[in-house]
Amino acid sequence: MVLAQWALPVGAIRTRADLVRDYGGSVYSGGIVPSAKTPNVLVFSDPAEGEKYGYRYDGPSPSGDAYYYTGRGTVGDQVEAENRSLIEHAKDDRTLRLFVAVGSSPGSQQKEHEYLGAYRLDPDAPMRREPAPDREGRARTVLVFRLIPEGGTPQAPLPPGTPLADEPPRTPRASQIAREVNSSEFYEVSGSAPMTASKEEASLVEDFVAHLGRDLGRWAISLPGGARPLLTDVYDAETKTLFEAKSSASRSDVRLAVGQLLDYRRHVPIEGLRCCVLVPERPVKDLRDLVRSVGFAIAYRSDGEFVIEP
Numbered sequence: 001m002v003l004a005q006w007a008l009p010v011g012a013i014r015t016r017a018d019l020v021r022d023y024g025g026s027v028y029s030g031g032i033v034p035s036a037k038t039p040n041v042l043v044f045s046d047p048a049e050g051e052k053y054g055y056r057y058d059g060p061s062p063s064g065d066a067y068y069y070t071g072r073g074t075v076g077d078q079v080e081a082e083n084r085s086l087i088e089h090a091k092d093d094r095t096l097r098l099f100v101a102v103g104s105s106p107g108s109q110q111k112e113h114e115y116l117g118a119y120r121l122d123p124d125a126p127m128r129r130e131p132a133p134d135r136e137g138r139a140r141t142v143l144v145f146r147l148i149p150e151g152g153t154p155q156a157p158l159p160p161g162t163p164l165a166d167e168p169p170r171t172p173r174a175s176q177i178a179r180e181v182n183s184s185e186f187y188e189v190s191g192s193a194p195m196t197a198s199k200e201e202a203s204l205v206e207d208f209v210a211h212l213g214r215d216l217g218r219w220a221i222s223l224p225g226g227a228r229p230l231l232t233d234v235y236d237a238e239t240k241t242l243f244e245a246k247s248s249a250s251r252s253d254v255r256l257a258v259g260q261l262l263d264y265r266r267h268v269p270i271e272g273l274r275c276c277v278l279v280p281e282r283p284v285k286d287l288r289d290l291v292r293s294v295g296f297a298i299a300y301r302s303d304g305e306f307v308i309e310p
Contacts, residue, residue: 098147205234246278
């Protein structure tokens with residue numbers, strides 16, 4: 001029988017099937033479930049399960065005044081539309097009811113969840129974007145929501161061993177990710193560049209990686225204030241070199257590459273980091289002098305091969 005009002009006490013442990021029976025929804029409807037008969041949204045957090053998808057963001061803040069929760073969407077960039085019921089819960093006059101996984105029912109594989117209490121989306125800092133792999137292992141960005149307890153509502157103590165979440169960065173924070181990325185939410189691939197130029201840069205990078213004959217990675221740089229993360233082109237860990245590719249050796253492209261590398265270099269935590277502008281042909285002398293004036297190298301095609309000039 002579906003209940004007409006919220007009746008679950010803080011600290012109660014229930015399975016998803018129990019909650020579906022009492023409040024409606026579906027066992028398989030993901031981690032954000034609007035109640036069918038009460039003005040609530042059930043939010044399920046399972047940090048151990050989330051680790052499979054690189055969701056290292058779920059958990060209480062170190063100060064204990066908030067709970068960070070990674071949004072819905074396992075493939076590609078997470079989008080606000082798929083998380084509407086959480087984002088607009090206040091507008092819809094719904095309360096967030098937070099649950100955290102605490103194990104499985106005895107003799108069953110059904111997971112049990114402890115009810116932590118009533119929460120709401122922090123109106124001052126509701127969400128931020130962070131890099132994470134998707135279900136297929138491709139790099140993308142996820143939405144990380146900041147949930148705060150409803151005023152005066154009792155909150156259950158967190159289960160023993162609950163991992164603490166990282167606070168949002170007060171300063172930029174860099175992390176290495178796979179080179180293969182398909183994300184429109186990183187700042188540098190936000191769609192501002194012409195599609196033709198983007199394809200030419202991608203082809204140049206692929207040819208350069210093949211020339212080096214080893215795997216390369218890249219860096220994602222999370223920024224404070226909820227800004228889109230920065231995304232570098234390629235990083236060669238063997239030589240500690242960060243490459244920024246451009247589709248031409250024109251003045252505008254070379255200047256842009258130099259500026260981007262200067263920005264990235266401030267945040268990538270590698271001692272002795274080198275930077276290199278990657279272009280399809282050798283730039284004119286004045287531009288080569290510009291690149292060298294900031295201590296960067298230049299890589300370009302020459303007779304079907306790649307040359308790197310220090």
